[in-house]
Amino acid sequence: MSSHPNEPVPARQGLSRRKLFGAAGVGAAVVGAAGAGALAGRATAAAPAVHLETAVPFRGEHQAGIVTEAQDRMHFATFDVTTNSRDDVIKMLADWTEMAERMTQGQEAFKNGATGQNPYAPPTDTGEALGLPPSQLTLTIGFGPSFFVKDGVDRFGIADKKSAQLVDLPKFPNEKIEPARSGGDIVVQACANDPQVAVHAIRNLARIGFGTVAVRYSQLGFGRTSSTTREQTTPRNLFGFKDGTANLRSDETDKLNRFVWVGDGDGPAWLTGGTYLVARRIRMRIEQWDRTTLLEQERVIGRQKGSGAPMGQSDEFDELNFTLKDKKDKPLIDEVAHVRLASKENLGGIEILRRGYNFTDGSDGFGHLDAGLFFIAFVRDPLTQFIPMQNALSRKDALNEYITPTSSALFACPPGIREGDTSTFWGSTLFD
Amino acid sequence: MSSHPNEPVPARQGLSRRKLFGAAGVGAAVVGAAGAGALAGRATAAAPAVHLETAVPFRGEHQAGIVTEAQDRMHFATFDVTTNSRDDVIKMLADWTEMAERMTQGQEAFKNGATGQNPYAPPTDTGEALGLPPSQLTLTIGFGPSFFVKDGVDRFGIADKKSAQLVDLPKFPNEKIEPARSGGDIVVQACANDPQVAVHAIRNLARIGFGTVAVRYSQLGFGRTSSTTREQTTPRNLFGFKDGTANLRSDETDKLNRFVWVGDGDGPAWLTGGTYLVARRIRMRIEQWDRTTLLEQERVIGRQKGSGAPMGQSDEFDELNFTLKDKKDKPLIDEVAHVRLASKENLGGIEILRRGYNFTDGSDGFGHLDAGLFFIAFVRDPLTQFIPMQNALSRKDALNEYITPTSSALFACPPGIREGDTSTFWGSTLFD
Ligand code: HEM
Ligand code: HEM
Numbered sequence: 066m067s068s069h070p071n072e073p074v075p076a077r078q079g080l081s082r083r084k085l086f087g088a089a090g091v092g093a094a095v096v097g098a099a100g101a102g103a104l105a106g107r108a109t110a111a112a113p114a115v116h117l118e119t120a121v122p123f124r125g126e127h128q129a130g131i132v133t134e135a136q137d138r139m140h141f142a143t144f145d146v147t148t149n150s151r152d153d154v155i156k157m158l159a160d161w162t163e164m165a166e167r168m169t170q171g172q173e174a175f176k177n178g179a180t181g182q183n184p185y186a187p188p189t190d191t192g193e194a195l196g197l198p199p200s201q202l203t204l205t206i207g208f209g210p211s212f213f214v215k216d217g218v219d220r221f222g223i224a225d226k227k228s229a230q231l232v233d234l235p236k237f238p239n240e241k242i243e244p245a246r247s248g249g250d251i252v253v254q255a256c257a258n259d260p261q262v263a264v265h266a267i268r269n270l271a272r273i274g275f276g277t278v279a280v281r282y283s284q285l286g287f288g289r290t291s292s293t294t295r296e297q298t299t300p301r302n303l304f305g306f307k308d309g310t311a312n313l314r315s316d317e318t319d320k321l322n323r324f325v326w327v328g329d330g331d332g333p334a335w336l337t338g339g340t341y342l343v344a345r346r347i348r349m350r351i352e353q354w355d356r357t358t359l360l361e362q363e364r365v366i367g368r369q370k371g372s373g374a375p376m377g378q379s380d381e382f383d384e385l386n387f388t389l390k391d392k393k394d395k396p397l398i399d400e401v402a403h404v405r406l407a408s409k410e411n412l413g414g415i416e417i418l419r420r421g422y423n424f425t426d427g428s429d430g431f432g433h434l435d436a437g438l439f440f441i442a443f444v445r446d447p448l449t450q451f452i453p454m455q456n457a458l459s460r461k462d463a464l465n466e467y468i469t470p471t472s473s474a475l476f477a478c479p480p481g482i483r484e485g486d487t488s489t490f491w492g493s494t495l496f497d
Numbered sequence: 498m499s500s501h502p503n504e505p506v507p508a509r510q511g512l513s514r515r516k517l518f519g520a521a522g523v524g525a526a527v528v529g530a531a532g533a534g535a536l537a538g539r540a541t542a543a544a545p546a547v548h549l550e551t552a553v554p555f556r557g558e559h560q561a562g563i564v565t566e567a568q569d570r571m572h573f574a575t576f577d578v579t580t581n582s583r584d585d586v587i588k589m590l591a592d593w594t595e596m597a598e599r600m601t602q603g604q605e606a607f608k609n610g611a612t613g614q615n616p617y618a619p620p621t622d623t624g625e626a627l628g629l630p631p632s633q634l635t636l637t638i639g640f641g642p643s644f645f646v647k648d649g650v651d652r653f654g655i656a657d658k659k660s661a662q663l664v665d666l667p668k669f670p671n672e673k674i675e676p677a678r679s680g681g682d683i684v685v686q687a688c689a690n691d692p693q694v695a696v697h698a699i700r701n702l703a704r705i706g707f708g709t710v711a712v713r714y715s716q717l718g719f720g721r722t723s724s725t726t727r728e729q730t731t732p733r734n735l736f737g738f739k740d741g742t743a744n745l746r747s748d749e750t751d752k753l754n755r756f757v758w759v760g761d762g763d764g765p766a767w768l769t770g771g772t773y774l775v776a777r778r779i780r781m782r783i784e785q786w787d788r789t790t791l792l793e794q795e796r797v798i799g800r801q802k803g804s805g806a807p808m809g810q811s812d813e814f815d816e817l818n819f820t821l822k823d824k825k826d827k828p829l830i831d832e833v834a835h836v837r838l839a840s841k842e843n844l845g846g847i848e849i850l851r852r853g854y855n856f857t858d859g860s861d862g863f864g865h866l867d868a869g870l871f872f873i874a875f876v877r878d879p880l881t882q883f884i885p886m887q888n889a890l891s892r893k894d895a896l897n898e899y900i901t902p903t904s905s906a907l908f909a910c911p912p913g914i915r916e917g918d919t920s921t922f923w924g925s926t927l928f929d
Binding site for chain 1 (some may be wrong): 526570572574577579611612613614615616617618619620622623624625626627628677678692694696698699703704707711713714715716719720730732733734735736737738739758784787788789790791792794795799802803855857858859860862863865867868876
C-alpha cells in the first residue's frame with residue numbers, strides 16, 4: 066500500500082522507456098529517471114479540441130451522433146411511453162424532431178421560446194442554454210423492444226415493425242442489472258461539448274413529452290472514452306488507459322457498412338441505414354484497481370498504460386500481435402487480456418463502434434466513488450456482434466474482477482432524415 | 498399546457514422589447530415579432546471562455562477556488578476520518594497538500610506516478626488525466642465541525658481550535674435534509690474547466706487517503722452558476738435565469754474583507770485569512786417550474802429572464818429598485834421575490850460570495866430529472882451572514898414553491914499557503 070507515497074520511489078526501470086517513447090523493442094535497455102521524467106508534466110500532450118461554435122448537421126443519410134466526432138459530454142435519457150394513444154406518440158415524435166433540429170443548430174427549442182412569446186403562458190424553451198453556442202450538439206433517437214410490444218400488448222399497432230434483432234439483451238455472467246436503469250421504450254442520446262447544452266436538450270424534450278412519456282432514467286457522461294475520427298486524440302477512461310485506439314473510424318466506409326449500418330434486407334425497411342444502440346452502465350471498482358500493480362493493470366488490458374501501445378509493441382496504433390512471447394514463453398498479450406478477447410481475431414472478424422462516456426455519480430454509500438464507464442456501442446446486428454462479443458468477455462475477461470455492468474439496454478435507431486424531406490420525422494416510417 | 502407547442506404562438510407583446518433590448522422604460526411600447534426575433538438564435542451571445550491551458554497558482558494569501566474566476570465544472574467531495582490517529586491525519590494532510598499543488602499545476606499526483614515508477618507497485622497516479630492540461634484546476638480544503646469534535650469526542654486533540662462560528666447549520670423551514678449527503682469531517686472542492694481533471698484530483702486524494710478517510714458523498718456540478726470576476730459573462734441556472742449578476746467580485750477587495758475573509762480577532766488565529774464554505778444541494782422542481790408562465794417566473798425571481806435586468810429596469814447590471822410600482826401600485830419587484838429577500842437592502846447590508854454549480858444526477862424514479870443547484874457560498878461569518886439570509890429566504894421566498902434543499906454542510910477553510918513556505922500544509926496550523 067502506498068499510503069505514504071511521497072517517500073522517494075525508485076525510478077522505474079526497464080519497461081519505462083519503451084513504454085513512454087516507443088523507442089526500443091521488447092527487450093528494452095535499462096533507463097534512468099531522466100528519461101522517464103519526460104512524461105511527468107501531464108500537459109505535454111496537446112489540449113483536447115473543444116468545438117463550441119460548431120453545429121453538426123441534423124439531416125443526412127444517417128442520424129448524427131453515431132459516427133460524428135465524439136463530443137466531450139453526454140446526457141443520455143430513456144423514456145417510457147405513458148399513454149396508449151398512437152396519435153399522441155406520433156404528435157410528440159413530430160414535435161421532438163422539429164425541436165431537435167432547432168436545438169442542434171444552436172436555436173431555442175421553439176422560436177423565441179424562452180422569453181419572446183406570450184408572458185401569460187409557460188415559456189416554450191426553458192432558457193438555460195440562452196447565449197450558449199451549438200457546441201456540436203447531436204440528438205440521436207432509438208426505439209427499444211418495449212416500444213413495439215410491452216407486456217405482450219401492441220399498444221401502437223407497430224408490433225409487426227419490430228425487427229428480429231431488437232431483442233431484450235440476455236443475462237450475461239458477471240453482471241448485476243438494475244431494472245430501473247435498464248431498457249426503456251425510447252432513447253435519446255444527447256452529446257455536446259458543453260453539458261449544459263446536452264442537459265437543456267433532454268430536458269426540453271422531456272418537457273414537451275409530458276403526458277406522453279416520462280423519463281425512465283438518465284445518465285450524465287463527463288468524458289468521452291472513444292475516438293470516432295482520426296483527427297481526435299485518444300481519451301482515457303477511469304482506469305487511466307487510452308480508450309478508443311482500435312475503434313472503428315468515421316472514414317472507414319466499408320467497415321461501417323459492414324458493422325454499423327443496417328443494410329437493405331437485414332430487417333424491416335424502416336431500419337435500413339439505421340443501426341442498433343447498445344447501452345451498458347458499467348461500474349468500475351476503481352479503488353480496487355488503484356491498488357493493483359502497473360504490471361497487473363497492463364496484463365488485464367493487454368496494452369501499455371502510458372502510450373496505449375499493445376504489449377510488446379511500441380506505438381499506440383501498432384497492430385495487436387498475439388504471438389509475441391516473453392522469455393518464459395508466456396504470451397505478452399495475456400490469454401485473458403481484454404483486448405485479446407474483444408479483438409476481431411478472437412471473434413471471427415466481428416467489430417463494433419464504441420462511443421461511451423466516463424461517469425461519476427457521487428458516492429455509493431460505502432466510502433467509494435460511484436464511477437465507471439457508460440458503454441455505448443453501435444452495431445448492425447446485436448445478435449451476431451454485440452451478444453457474442455459480450456459473451457466472450459463475460460466469461461473470461463480479466464477485467465471482470467474490476468467491473469460490474471449494472472444496466473443494459475438495446476434500441477433500434479432509424480436512419481437519418483434527408484435534407485429537404487418535410488414529411489418524415491423521428492420514427493414516422495414506423496407508423497406508415 | 499403546451500403539449501402541442503408548434504402551433505403558431507402570438508408574438509410576445511408589450512414586455513418583450515424592453516426585456517430583450519433594455520431600450521424603453523417601464524411603460525414599453527408594443528412591438529411585433531420582428532423585434533422579439535432577434536434573440537431567437539441562442540448563439541448571438543459570445544461563447545463562454547474555456548481556459549484549458551491555464552494553471553491557477555496554488556499558493557497565496559488565500560486558498561484558490563474561492564474568488565478565483567469560477568471554472569465551468571466542479572467535483573465536490575466530503576470525507577469522514579475513519580481513524581483516531583492524529584499522526585495519520587497529519588500525514589495525509591501533508592500528502593494531500595503536496596499532491597494538490599502538483600495536480601493544480603497540471604502535474605501527476607506524484608512524479609511519474611501513472612507509468613514511470615515501479616511496475617511491481619500500484620501506480621501512484623491513476624492516469625486518467627495524463628495528457629490533459631491544468632484546466633484551471635483549483636483544490637480548496639475545509640474542515641467541518643465534526644473534524645474537531647465528533648459525538649462529543651475530541652479525536653485529534655484539536656477541539657479547542659474550533660471556532661464559535663463553525664456550527665452545525667440549524668434546521669431551516671422548507672428543507673428535506675438527507676444526512677448521508679450532508680456534513681462531513683473534511684471537504685475538498687475541486688473546480689476545473691475539464692471535469693475529468695476535477696474527478697481525477699478528488700479520486701487521487703481519496704486513494705491516498707484510504708485507511709485514513711472515506712468519501713462521505715461527492716457531487717459533480719456541470720455548469721457554474723456564478724460569475725466571480727467582471728470579465729465573466731453571467732451563466733444561467735436550470736430555471737433559465739442569469740445567476741451571479743449581483744454577486745461579489747474578485748476585485749472588490751473591501752467587500753471581500755468585509756464579507757468573505759475571516760479577519761484578525763474574528764476567531765482562532767489559524768483561520769485568519771480563511772473563510773467559511775456553506776454547501777447546500779438544492780433540488781429544483783424543474784417540471785413544475787416549466788409549467789408556470791413567464792410572468793410568474795419573473796415575479797418569483799424579481800429579474801427578467803431574457804436580460805437578467807431587475808424588474809422595471811433595462812440593463813442586467815442596473816441596481817435593484819424596490820420602490821418602482823406598476824399602474825395598480827403593486828411593486829415591480831414582488832414583496833417575496835427571491836432577489837428582494839436575498840438583497841442587502843432587506844438584510845441590513847449582509848452580502849455573501851456565491852459560487853455554486855448546476856447538477857443533474859439522473860432521474861428520481863418518478864419520471865423526473867433529479868436536477869438542481871449545488872449552492873456554495875463563502876462567508877466571513879455564517880452566524881451573521883448565511884444563517885439570517887437563509888432564514889429570511891426559507892420563510893417567505895417565492896422560490897420555495899419550486900425548490901427543496903436536500904443537503905446542508907458548513908466548513909471552515911484555512912487561509913492559503915504562502916509562496917516559499919515549506920513548513921505549512923493544509924490544516925497544519927490546527928495541529929501546532
Ligand atoms: C469498464 C469496462 C471497459 C473498459 C475499462 C474497457 C477498456 C478498453 C481499453 C483500455 C481498450 C484498449 C484501447 C482500445 O482499443 O480502445 C479496449 C478495447 C476494446 N474494448 Fe473495451 N473496455 C470496457 C468494456 C468493453 C465492453 C463491454 C466491450 C464490448 C462488449 C468492449 C469492447 C472492446 C473492443 C472491441 C476493443 C478493441 C479490441 C481490439 O483491439 O480489437 N469493451 N477496451
Ligand atoms: C435553487 C435555488 C436558487 C436559485 C434558482 C437562485 C437564483 C437566483 C437568481 C436568478 C438570482 C438573480 C441574479 C443574481 O444576482 O445572481 C439570485 C440572486 C441572489 N441569490 Fe439566489 N438562488 C437560489 C438559492 C439561493 C440561496 C440558498 C441563497 C442564500 C441563502 C441565495 C442568495 C442570493 C443572493 C444573495 C442574491 C443576490 C441578491 C441581490 O440582488 O442582492 N440564493 N438567485
